[in-house]
Amino acid sequence: MASAAAPHAYLQQQARWHWVEIVFWLSTLLPFVLFPQYLQLASQIAITALFALSLDLILGYAGVVSLGHAAFFGLGAYTAGILSKFYWGEPLSLLVAGALVAGLVGYATSWIIAYFRHLALIMITLGLGLLLYEAANSASWLTGGADGLQGVRIRPLLDYFNFDLYGRTAYTYSLIVLFLAFLVTRRIIHSPFGLSLRGIRENPVRMPAIGAPSRAHIRKIYTIAAVMAGIAGALIAETTETVSLETLSFQRSADVLVILILGGAGRLYGGIVGAIIYMVARDQFSGVNPQFWYFWIGLLLVAVVMFLPNGILGGLARFTESWRRRSR
């Protein structure tokens, strides 16, 4: 009896909300009061965090390395942008549309993804990303090509809240979507399915032997991650009313990977913390020195990877662990 209940008890114990988490989510409301002039930045941080969270699902938890994750981000952005141009501009339904298209493509490609690992995966995801980028580039009748999509018009949120210059609506909206997506992610990670994903990450060959179908699981989580990335893309299209090839670019795939590694892959808050640190650092450094700020970003990355190989959260966890042991 006890042995059957043990895993459930373990999962339940893991899934309990820590007070630090509650403090963290409450503190995401601080920008409204403390930095009302930084809400646009905060909004884009929330969107990037959502994008990083989606990558964490496949990279951090299932061990699927992707260098082409921007493909889904861009699909979501273009879907929302193009629909707003031709048919309707209602933000919530556009979010769903972006998620659907990205999810469909994610599901289709997951059949390929599930068959490969490591280096082969890097090449395949990179290739799929580049293919989509070039397709969008050449289909300029639909996407606007290199100039970006023109005529994106988004209606006010719930037909009431305008996307204002200060970014109040943008941040509120992005934050709510991020929080909801986070709840879903948290639920997935702390479910038996989430646990078996971690098993697949550690040993994909052994998992089927204990009754967990590795490939089916990877297909599932890859599709879910694609849906979330699509939502993030649709969000950026809606809150900025711009869509360009940059949303599909390799740079965006690489940036989100860097953000995740910076924050700590395989940790629920890794992508979020990474996005906050990376984007605030970028904003501050490039404000001080618009020409050479990348140097400081590079330095930050090298320092983090050298001294905190498991990312900032990984480092903090190790630090608090050793501190706790010493104080005992």
Add this chain to the structure above:
Amino acid sequence: MSKLFIAASSLAAALAAAAPAYSQGTIKIGLIMSYSGQFADPAAQMDNAVKLYVKQHGDTVAGKKLEFIRKDTGGIAPPLAKRLAQELVVRDKVDIIAGLVLTPNALAVGDVSAEAKKFTVIMNAATAIITTKSPYMARTSTTLPQLNETFGTWAAKKAGVKKVYTMVSDYGPGHDAEGAFQRGFKEAGGEIVGSVRMPVANPDFSAFVQRAKDINPEAIYVFIPGGTQPSALGRALAERGVDTAKTKIFGMGELTEDEARKTMGDASLGIVTVYHYDHNHQSAMNREFVKAYNAEYNRNPNIYAVGGWDGMHLIYETLKKTKGNTDGDALIAAAKGMKWESPRGPISIDPETRDIVQTVYIRRVEKVGGQLLNVEFDKVENVKDPFKARMKK
């Protein structure tokens, strides 16, 4: 245990970096450019010209001190460019937005300019429609149709060429240039005997040049990005035995800019290009500009520099006209119809479209005193952007 608390408070600390104070006696100008990344050099040229203009004309206009806030877009990034513009408006309280090297970024900033009613000066981005995005935008660079359509018309009418083959790189600017040149050329009675779009990353042009040569047109129109490609094209032309005296090579100025001529060497001799500025332009004002630019930065100014220079001139003169009033409506009203002498020649701001009206130069690469230079041999004066002229109809 409090790892997230630490993360949250570090966010708070980082965000708390001092918000700039706003004072009455200053005018704030936000410069949005691609200071880093692939397009850093155009931004450097432009920023140099901005600094040089301020150095020569003082940083006080209409009794108010100018303050510059520089923001980096790091290449093509419209969401970032838009956010930077929004932040410049709501956080830094700028009065004027300027710079804008790249089209997608300029288009994104257009929304902010329109919504916040901020006078915005586009110092480079060259896609025709940009200035239609905001009624507060004016441009001091050029538009692709302004150059290429004019060139097409000139080729058919003045150069007497009737059959042209076009080869362009397969990307946005390439398509625009191809469309504009073909349109101008055909409307003036010319015939396009063939056209090809080449991959953007294309180190070898031999096959394309050979195909063009086989068709035996009177001229070949080429549009390729700057950098390493012009030298590869020059090599292909020489290898395939294309004689620029018999088969003319046409292109936009980028094809024979300073770096390109250096790498192409004598293969660039005889290539005919269209542009709105070259440091070899012969006028007293330009000689002085080039001298001052060289003294300060030890290099020759190019189109980005002249765009920045004239953008600053427009800002200074409109501010003088409004007596320091920075209201968007007042400034754009002052900018409309403004005429002045630029290092590139006489230019003005079209009162209807707020776009630049200028002389378009036709140049040929020649050897002058052992140096390969773009030598102007013909020009078309007072050219408006033909794209927007058509939009009105």
